[in-house]
Amino acid sequence: MYVPAWPVLSPSCFFEASRDSLPYPLNSPHQTYSYVARNLIYHLFRALHFREGESVLVPNYHHGNEVRAIRSSGARIHFYRINRDLEPDLEELNRLCKSTPGLRALFVIHYLGWPQPIREIRAICRECGIILIEDCAISLFSKTQGEPLGSFGDYAIFCLYKTLPLPNGGLLVQSSDVLEDLARLNMKSASVASVAGRTSDLALAWIRSRSDFFGGALCALKRLAGQTLSGAGVKRVPVGDTGFDLANVNVAISSVCHSLLKRFDYERVWLKRRENFLLLEEKLQGRATLLRKELGEDVCPLFFPILVPDKPSAAQALWQRGIEAVQFWNHGDPEAKGKNSSDAQFLRDHVLELPIHQDVTPRQVGYMADQVLRLKLHF
Numbered sequence: 001m002y003v004p005a006w007p008v009l010s011p012s013c014f015f016e017a018s019r020d021s022l023p024y025p026l027n028s029p030h031q032t033y034s035y036v037a038r039n040l041i042y043h044l045f046r047a048l049h050f051r052e053g054e055s056v057l058v059p060n061y062h063h064g065n066e067v068r069a070i071r072s073s074g075a076r077i078h079f080y081r082i083n084r085d086l087e088p089d090l091e092e093l094n095r096l097c098k099s100t101p102g103l104r105a106l107f108v109i110h111y112l113g114w115p116q117p118i119r120e121i122r123a124i125c126r127e128c129g130i131i132l133i134e135d136c137a138i139s140l141f142s143k144t145q146g147e148p149l150g151s152f153g154d155y156a157i158f159c160l161y162k163t164l165p166l167p168n169g170g171l172l173v174q175s176s177d178v179l180e181d182l183a184r185l186n187m188k189s190a191s192v193a194s195v196a197g198r199t200s201d202l203a204l205a206w207i208r209s210r211s212d213f214f215g216g217a218l219c220a221l222k223r224l225a226g227q228t229l230s231g232a233g234v235k236r237v238p239v240g241d242t243g244f245d246l247a248n249v250n251v252a253i254s255s256v257c258h259s260l261l262k263r264f265d266y267e268r269v270w271l272k273r274r275e276n277f278l279l280l281e282e283k284l285q286g287r288a289t290l291l292r293k294e295l296g297e298d299v300c301p302l303f304f305p306i307l308v309p310d311k312p313s314a315a316q317a318l319w320q321r322g323i324e325a326v327q328f329w330n331h332g333d334p335e336a337k338g339k340n341s342s343d344a345q346f347l348r349d350h351v352l353e354l355p356i357h358q359d360v361t362p363r364q365v366g367y368m369a370d371q372v373l374r375l376k377l378h379f
Contacts, residue, residue: 002212003364005324007357009165009202016263023141023266024148025158030174032182033258035190035251036239037137037159037170038065042249044155044172045073047181048105048131056105056133057096059088060336061344066107066135067333068244076102077333081340084347086111086293090120097128105131110139110149112328112353113273113301114293118144118152131155137170138162141270143298151175160257161239162302163357164264167198168239169257187252194236195254209359212322269358270300276356276365277301283369289379291351303328303353306372307379311352314377318354321371326353350379 021027034040045056056075058067061082070077078100080093097103106125108116118134125132136142136150137159143149150156154176160169168190172182204222208215237248277295284290284306291305303326308314311327318325330348337345354368 001364001367002208002215002322003324003355003360003368004205004209005326005355006162006202006205007165008206008209008359009199010206010359011203013165013260013263016265018262019264022261025136025140025150025156025171025173026261028173028175030178032172032174032185033253034170034172034187035168035237035248035253037157038069038244039249039251040157040170040172041066041069041135042073042244042246043182043185044133044157044179045070045075047179048075050075050104053102054104055100055102056107057093057100057103058107058336059109059344060332060338060341061086061111061329061347062109062332062336063329064242064332065244066109066137067336070107072244072246075105077335078103079333079336079338082344082347084343086114086291086347087116088121090117090124093121094124097124097130103128103130105133107133107135108153109135109137110142112293112303112305113139113142113299114296115139115142115144115149115299118149122152125153133157138302139300140164141266141300144296146298160253160261163269163300164261165202165359166257166260167195167202167254168237169253169261185250187250190237190251190254191235194238195256197236198239199256206359209364272358272360273301273356274299276358276360276362277304279362279365280304280354280356280369283366284372288372288377301356304356305351305353306377307350308352308377309350309379311350314352314375317375317377318368318371323368323371324355326355328353352377 057078057080059082060079132153134150134153134156136156139149140158140163156173158171204219289307315325315327
């Protein structure tokens, strides 16, 4: 059996009728789109015109791409601690906001769909007179007490292709102090090879999730074609990679993404992710080590996180059984490592993400649970 890490692209998506209304943030008034979300982080900080000595607070548990983008913009970075429950110590954060030299902004990451204590954080920012930036790259469509994540800060960034079957796409929303520099960005179209390559990956994953043998053979042919193109010098702009490339910072979201965004059944996306999470939780409860995060009524989960003793070995074992488990955020920025980084390092070493997206079936959920238990992947 094959269980893809990310949502797959069914051919039927292209033939769905366009929807009259879209959910937040797709319906927000001040939007800027790009090929990937990290580019928008860079453009946001450039548009904010950080002066020499001005700084931003960033959580020490992060991917690394967002830090590279901020640093490339010229802003100075200080780090604050994230505990093992994926939340900051609010007293410590309040103290840092009041004592960090030249602090101008606070960067908050909502992890895997679960909200940070964003109302309390917003109150701290207002008291200190600093900009609040929400990173919702992996928390699209989640809310807290009925209000969508991304609507609390001055600015918010979303990575669309992590939740939806899109070949690319990042979105920046401005809630206050609309920046004219963002409206003047000179964006260029992505190459046909870049868009077609990733689109075919998503379509082949749809085929393979229904016929592992046939889909696997097609994926092998696609890899061979990709190697041939690379050998011929055809360059593609990747998504989902690690790094920040200034040469591609002005690549626009592709037109196929704009078309697809009007056609998805967003209520189904929300419901299926939650159903799959709860079903997998039921099957693993008390038999595997779960990251203790309750699925609040407003959470749209990106993955199902479990704790394992050896993350690389566990991921490899699951991949060998057709389950594309995800190893999020193994490293992070070297400067974030210090005396207060032990909890972030624990998360990097032991949190493994299992796919529970809208295209995972109950049968696939059962298969994942069986393999986790057979492999004894408990912490």
